[in-house]
Amino acid sequence: MPRPAALACISCGADYPLTHYADDCPACRGAGVPSNLTVRYAETLGAALRRDALPAGPNSLWRFADFLPLPASDAITLGEGATPLHDVAALGLGPVWVKDESRNPTWSFKDRLACLAVSMARALGATVIASSSSGNAGAATAAYAARAGLPCVVFTTRGAVGPMVTQMRAYGAMVFECADRADRWTLVSAGVKRFGWYPTTTYFGPAVGSNPYGIEGYKTIAYEIAEQCGWAVPDWCVLPVCYGDALYGMWKGFEELRALGWIDRVPRLAAAEVSGSLAAALATGAAMPPVSKRNEPTIAGSIGADQGTVQGLDALRRTDGAAVTIDNAEMEHWQARLARATGLYAEPASVAPFAAIARLRAAGTIAAGARVVVLLTAGGLKDPATTDRTLGAAPGLADGDFDAACRALKTHYGFDPHA
Numbered sequence: 069m070p071r072p073a074a075l076a077c078i079s080c081g082a083d084y085p086l087t088h089y090a091d092d093c094p095a096c097r098g099a100g101v102p103s104n105l106t107v108r109y110a111e112t113l114g115a116a117l118r119r120d121a122l123p124a125g126p127n128s129l130w131r132f133a134d135f136l137p138l139p140a141s142d143a144i145t146l147g148e149g150a151t152p153l154h155d156v157a158a159l160g161l162g163p164v165w166v167k168d169e170s171r172n173p174t175w176s177f178k179d180r181l182a183c184l185a186v187s188m189a190r191a192l193g194a195t196v197i198a199s200s201s202s203g204n205a206g207a208a209t210a211a212y213a214a215r216a217g218l219p220c221v222v223f224t225t226r227g228a229v230g231p232m233v234t235q236m237r238a239y240g241a242m243v244f245e246c247a248d249r250a251d252r253w254t255l256v257s258a259g260v261k262r263f264g265w266y267p268t269t270t271y272f273g274p275a276v277g278s279n280p281y282g283i284e285g286y287k288t289i290a291y292e293i294a295e296q297c298g299w300a301v302p303d304w305c306v307l308p309v310c311y312g313d314a315l316y317g318m319w320k321g322f323e324e325l326r327a328l329g330w331i332d333r334v335p336r337l338a339a340a341e342v343s344g345s346l347a348a349a350l351a352t353g354a355a356m357p358p359v360s361k362r363n364e365p366t367i368a369g370s371i372g373a374d375q376g377t378v379q380g381l382d383a384l385r386r387t388d389g390a391a392v393t394i395d396n397a398e399m400e401h402w403q404a405r406l407a408r409a410t411g412l413y414a415e416p417a418s419v420a421p422f423a424a425i426a427r428l429r430a431a432g433t434i435a436a437g438a439r440v441v442v443l444l445t446a447g448g449l450k451d452p453a454t455t456d457r458t459l460g461a462a463p464g465l466a467d468g469d470f471d472a473a474c475r476a477l478k479t480h481y482g483f484d485p486h487a
């Protein structure tokens with residue numbers, strides 16, 4: 069089992085102890101480029117394995133325990149990972165596949181992060197889990213804390229999307245709805261400083277990203293995609309991005325496989341964002357993604373922050389990647405089109421990559437025949453109210469009058485039952 073050696077700064081490489089998980093790199097913060105830490109191992113991960121003789125089970129991300137910071141026997145697990153990869157050529161965006169992360173235990177990709185973060189929390193002897201989240205991260209953290217039997221405090225925002233707050237509370241987390249978003253970070257920070265609470269999410273600004281052990285969970289998305297593609301990795305992976313945790317984790321996972329010689333290259337990565345922060349940094353060459361305000365309130369609250377992170381930018385730069393800024397109309401369009409053409413109903417944030425692919429294909433950045441994998445981060449039932457607003461009400465039928473139903477099929481749905 070690989071033993072983590074240190075937490076290393078992703079920018080300057082400085083090593084910090086394994087207990088430094090609640091902080092970023094003080095040196096880089098002092099230099100004005102706040103950077104997250106990542107787990108550094110004493111040995112090459114997976115060196116004793118062969119890609120064609122990987123363990124058949126368990127049916128979860130713990131199949132890849134040889135690449136993770138603790139053994140499967142120490143896992144707090146709900147069967148996360150091992151999600152399907154669907155061909156969605158029917159969308160008309162060329163050769164595209166969807167990695168369906170809505171199939172995770174709390175119905176989002178955040179389960180991979182929460183699983184690793186909370187498993188390490190227990191291994192390190194943490195007694196209280198804390199999260200600042202407006203949605204999926206808090207829901208996942210609450211579930212894994214419950215599984216671990218650890219108390220969990222979540223500071224969320226008043227007006228956060230209903231089903232996700234319901235999830236947090238259902239799992240027994242102690243949830244607070246903060247009137248001011250910014251207070252969430254101040255409050256987690258106080259819990260960490262005063263009582264040694266264990267944070268799973270980012271909680272100070274400028275944000276650097278989430279708990280480094282949690283990000284190790286996202287590496288397994290890259291391993292699964294590589295294996296599902298028969299080790300012939302796609303040309304591009306496109307993700308909805310906020311703090312770039314999954315972006316950085318996927319880059320790290322692919323890079324580990326490349327170092328082992330299991331894949332010949334790391335796919336190029338593209339960020340679908342709503343703020344434009346990463347796109348601005350790529351355009352100007354800035355070391356730090358700038359604050360970038362939107363003109364409209366976003367329907368993709370899950371990726372609604374105004375500023376990207378150094379780790380996200382780093383993953384894009386290392387892979388000669390791209391960032392595209394997506395608006396509400398595009399997400400409404402692609403949410404409906406994806407569900408109708410493929411049977412996959414995704415959260416608004418999770419369809420932003422399809423809009424990004426359309427634009428990147430049109431610009432020639434993604435070549436017409438290039439193979440693309442989209443990370444579908446969460447399912448549509450995380451936020452049905454947004455879909456309902458787009459769809460409007462279904463026609464009512466006062467009684468069981470089939471002729472009236474036939475008329476409504478034609479007038480409301482444009483479907484002629486006689487044709």
Ligand SMILES: Cc1ncc(COP(=O)(O)O)c(C=O)c1O
Binds near residue numbers: 176205308370
């Ligand atoms: C559904 C969904 N997609 C994407 C993201 C962006 O995640 P990341 O911080 O890994 O960029 C989030 C959460 O922040 C999310 O909830």
Ligand SMILES: [Zn+2]
Binds near residue numbers: 080093096
């Ligand atoms: Zn540093």
